[in-house]
Amino acid sequence: MTGRHDGSGSRLGVDVGGTFTDVVVVAPDGRVRIDKVPSTPRDQSDGVLAGWRALGLDPAALAAFAHGTTVATNALLERRGGRTALVTTEGFRDLLEIGRQDRASLYDLTRHRPAPLVPRDLRFVVRERMSPDGVVVPLDPASLARAVDAVAGAGVDAVAVCLLFGFLHPEHERAVGEAVRRRLPHVAVSLSHEVLPEFREYERMSTTVADAYLRPRMAAYLERLAARAADAGLPAPTVMQSSGGVLDVAVAARHPARFVLSGPAGGVVGASHVAGLSGYPDVLTFDMGGTSTDVAPVVGGQVQLTTEAVVAGVPLRLPMVDVHTVSAGGGSVAWVDEGGALRVGPHSAGADPGPVAYGLGGTEPTVTDANLVLGALPDGARLGGDIVLRRGAAERALAALGARLGLDARQTALGVVRVADTEMVRALRVISVERGLDPRDFALVAFGGAGGLHACALAEQLGSSTVLVPRAAGVLSALGLAISEVRHDHVATVAGRHDADLEAMFGELEDRAGAALPGATLARQADLRYAGQSFELTVPGATRAALVEAFGDAHERRYGHRIDDEPVEVVNVRVVATRAGAVPDLRGSERPAAAHGSRVGHRRLLLDTGETTASVHDRTRMAPGSTVAGPAVVQMPESTCVVRPGWSGRVDEVGTLVLRREEAR
Known part of the structure; x- marks a missing residue:
C-alpha cells in the first residue's frame, strides 16, 4: 500500500475487545499488516503483547504504539x-x-x-x-x-x-x-x-x-503495560481517548475518565477514514464485536462528538465520540426469560470460555453459535489462531434452548439472530433518527468480527441502500488507533463571567494548547444555547457571528427548527489541538485477482426470507473491480460478510466491498 507518513518508522495499533485483541501495523509507505489473537481478560497487557508478537515485527522498526483499552469501561460496568x-x-x-x-x-x-x-x-x-x-x-x-x-x-x-x-x-x-x-x-x-x-x-x-x-485500576494497568512494552523494546504507548485522538500513557493514568470509550473511538476513526477514501462522507459506523455492538454517526467526514454521555449510569461531561453501545455481540448469550420470550444479552460468553462452538468450555448458546448453525459461518473455521468452530456443539446447545420454546436448533438460531438484529437496529436509530439524521441518506460501514454478518439485514430495516465492508473490517478499530491523531482538548466557561471577552478567552486557550502540543493544528469550538434553554450544542467557529450561524444550523438539524430572533448564549469556549498521525492511502494496495476468480464453493444458508444456496467467495482473491451478487458469503481473514438476496457489490480501488440494494440502483 502506498501512503504518507510523518516519521521513518511503522505505527502499531492494538485494540482490546471483549473476545479478541486486534493488531494492525501501518508501514511508512502505507502498507498494512494485521492479526488477531484471543483477549486476556485477567490482564489485557498479555493479549496486547501476544498480538504484537503474532506479527513477528522487529520492535526497532516501530515509531509509535497506540492502544485502545476497555479497562476503564469495564471498571465502571463492573463497579x-x-x-x-x-x-x-x-x-x-x-x-x-x-x-x-x-x-x-x-x-x-x-x-x-x-x-x-x-x-x-x-x-x-x-x-x-x-x-x-x-x-x-x-x-x-x-x-x-x-x-x-x-x-x-x-x-x-x-x-x-x-x-x-x-x-x-x-x-x-x-x-x-x-x-x-x-x-x-x-x-x-x-x-x-x-x-x-x-x-x-x-x-x-x-x-x-x-x-x-478509575485512577487506581487504570494507572496500575498502564504502568504494567508501559513497563512490559519497554522490556520488549516497543515505543512508549499512547492511549486512545474517548474523543478520538491519542494521548501519552502518563496522561491516561492521571485522567482515566477521558478514556472510558477508548476502544469504540478507534473504530469510528478507522471507519470514517476508510469510508472517506471510498467517497462516502456521511456514514453510520457499525462495529459488532464479541461482547457488544458500537454505533456512531459521521457527518461530512467529521466524527460527531458529544459532551453529554452517560456510561454505566455515570454522567461524564467530557468530549466523547457520539457512540451508542448495546450488549449484542457475537458472544452475547441467548436465553429464555420468565415470560417464555427469547432474549439475547446482556451477558456475554466473552473470550473465556467463549461461544459453545469454540470448544473451550462454554455451555450457553450465543449469536456466533446461531450464525454457525444458519450457515453464515463455516464448520471448522479457524478464528484468532487456535480457535476452531464446531457446528455440532452449537447445534446441541441451540436445540436445548429451543426445547423450551418449542423450536428446533435452526429455528432457534434464526430467532437469536432476529432478536440481536432488532437490538442493533434500535441502537442505529438512536444515533441517526434521534440526532435529526435520516439513515436513508447514510451508508452503513460494517466492521468488527461479526459486523458483516448482519449489515445487509440492518440496512434493509433502516432503509439504507449502501453497505461498506472495508478490507480490514475485522480489525478496523486497531487501524483507527494506528492512524489516529494526537489530540488535546481545552475548555473555559463563559457562563457566569459578566465581562467575558470571547476573543481573549480563545487566545488564552490557544496559548495553552500550543504549549501543550507544539506544532499542533488548532480549531475553535463553543457550546451555545438559546436564552432559557438548559443544555447546549457544540459547534465550530472562530468568531461569535460564525458560532451563532453554525448553532442555528445544528439546532435545526437536531430539533427541526431554529429561532433566529432569539438571543443566543455562549456557555463554554473550546480549543482542540491536533497533530496528525499516519494517513495510509489504501489505493492500489490490492493484489491482482486470481485467474480463476474468487468463488470457492457453495453453502446452504438459512435467512429470514427462507433457505437458499449461497455462493462462497474468498476475499483474498478479490481485487478492485471484482463483483459479488447475493445470496453470497464473502470470507475474509478476520471476519465474514453475508450478502443477502437483492444485494450486489464491487470492490473499489481502496479495497472496500461496496454493497448496494438492487432496488436502489
Missing part, C-alpha cells in the same frame, strides 16, 4: 474501581446522589439509578464558599483538618475534590488537594478544575468522582 472519597463544599454532600432530581424511567417505579460511586459515609465537607465573583466564605482550616483526618481514617485509594464554583476560582480546591496529598502522598487525588473546568455542579462532580474512582 471495580478504587475505594474513593469525595470532599465537597459544606451543604453539598448529597449532590452526587440527588443528581438532577429526575427518575431513571419516568413511568417505571421499579427502576432505580445505579448506586453512586462514592457512598455517603465516604463523602466529606469543608466550610467554604465561592461565588461567580470570588470568595464569599474563606476556606475554614479547622473543617479542612477534620475532612483530611476523616479521609485518612477511611482507608481510601483515591479522593475526588469538587467545590462550588471551583471551575472559576480553583484556589480552595488547590488548598484541599495539597492538604490531602501531604497527608496521603500515595493516594490519587482528582481536582474538578483540572478534570472538568466547566459549570454544572452535578456533572462536574460526577465526572471528577469517576476520574478518581
Whole structure:
C-alpha cells in the first residue's frame, strides 16, 4: 500500500475487545499488516503483547504504539474501581446522589439509578464558599483538618475534590488537594478544575468522582503495560481517548475518565477514514464485536462528538465520540426469560470460555453459535489462531434452548439472530433518527468480527441502500488507533463571567494548547444555547457571528427548527489541538485477482426470507473491480460478510466491498 507518513518508522495499533485483541501495523509507505489473537481478560497487557508478537515485527522498526483499552469501561460496568472519597463544599454532600432530581424511567417505579460511586459515609465537607465573583466564605482550616483526618481514617485509594464554583476560582480546591496529598502522598487525588473546568455542579462532580474512582485500576494497568512494552523494546504507548485522538500513557493514568470509550473511538476513526477514501462522507459506523455492538454517526467526514454521555449510569461531561453501545455481540448469550420470550444479552460468553462452538468450555448458546448453525459461518473455521468452530456443539446447545420454546436448533438460531438484529437496529436509530439524521441518506460501514454478518439485514430495516465492508473490517478499530491523531482538548466557561471577552478567552486557550502540543493544528469550538434553554450544542467557529450561524444550523438539524430572533448564549469556549498521525492511502494496495476468480464453493444458508444456496467467495482473491451478487458469503481473514438476496457489490480501488440494494440502483 502506498501512503504518507510523518516519521521513518511503522505505527502499531492494538485494540482490546471483549473476545479478541486486534493488531494492525501501518508501514511508512502505507502498507498494512494485521492479526488477531484471543483477549486476556485477567490482564489485557498479555493479549496486547501476544498480538504484537503474532506479527513477528522487529520492535526497532516501530515509531509509535497506540492502544485502545476497555479497562476503564469495564471498571465502571463492573463497579471495580478504587475505594474513593469525595470532599465537597459544606451543604453539598448529597449532590452526587440527588443528581438532577429526575427518575431513571419516568413511568417505571421499579427502576432505580445505579448506586453512586462514592457512598455517603465516604463523602466529606469543608466550610467554604465561592461565588461567580470570588470568595464569599474563606476556606475554614479547622473543617479542612477534620475532612483530611476523616479521609485518612477511611482507608481510601483515591479522593475526588469538587467545590462550588471551583471551575472559576480553583484556589480552595488547590488548598484541599495539597492538604490531602501531604497527608496521603500515595493516594490519587482528582481536582474538578483540572478534570472538568466547566459549570454544572452535578456533572462536574460526577465526572471528577469517576476520574478518581478509575485512577487506581487504570494507572496500575498502564504502568504494567508501559513497563512490559519497554522490556520488549516497543515505543512508549499512547492511549486512545474517548474523543478520538491519542494521548501519552502518563496522561491516561492521571485522567482515566477521558478514556472510558477508548476502544469504540478507534473504530469510528478507522471507519470514517476508510469510508472517506471510498467517497462516502456521511456514514453510520457499525462495529459488532464479541461482547457488544458500537454505533456512531459521521457527518461530512467529521466524527460527531458529544459532551453529554452517560456510561454505566455515570454522567461524564467530557468530549466523547457520539457512540451508542448495546450488549449484542457475537458472544452475547441467548436465553429464555420468565415470560417464555427469547432474549439475547446482556451477558456475554466473552473470550473465556467463549461461544459453545469454540470448544473451550462454554455451555450457553450465543449469536456466533446461531450464525454457525444458519450457515453464515463455516464448520471448522479457524478464528484468532487456535480457535476452531464446531457446528455440532452449537447445534446441541441451540436445540436445548429451543426445547423450551418449542423450536428446533435452526429455528432457534434464526430467532437469536432476529432478536440481536432488532437490538442493533434500535441502537442505529438512536444515533441517526434521534440526532435529526435520516439513515436513508447514510451508508452503513460494517466492521468488527461479526459486523458483516448482519449489515445487509440492518440496512434493509433502516432503509439504507449502501453497505461498506472495508478490507480490514475485522480489525478496523486497531487501524483507527494506528492512524489516529494526537489530540488535546481545552475548555473555559463563559457562563457566569459578566465581562467575558470571547476573543481573549480563545487566545488564552490557544496559548495553552500550543504549549501543550507544539506544532499542533488548532480549531475553535463553543457550546451555545438559546436564552432559557438548559443544555447546549457544540459547534465550530472562530468568531461569535460564525458560532451563532453554525448553532442555528445544528439546532435545526437536531430539533427541526431554529429561532433566529432569539438571543443566543455562549456557555463554554473550546480549543482542540491536533497533530496528525499516519494517513495510509489504501489505493492500489490490492493484489491482482486470481485467474480463476474468487468463488470457492457453495453453502446452504438459512435467512429470514427462507433457505437458499449461497455462493462462497474468498476475499483474498478479490481485487478492485471484482463483483459479488447475493445470496453470497464473502470470507475474509478476520471476519465474514453475508450478502443477502437483492444485494450486489464491487470492490473499489481502496479495497472496500461496496454493497448496494438492487432496488436502489
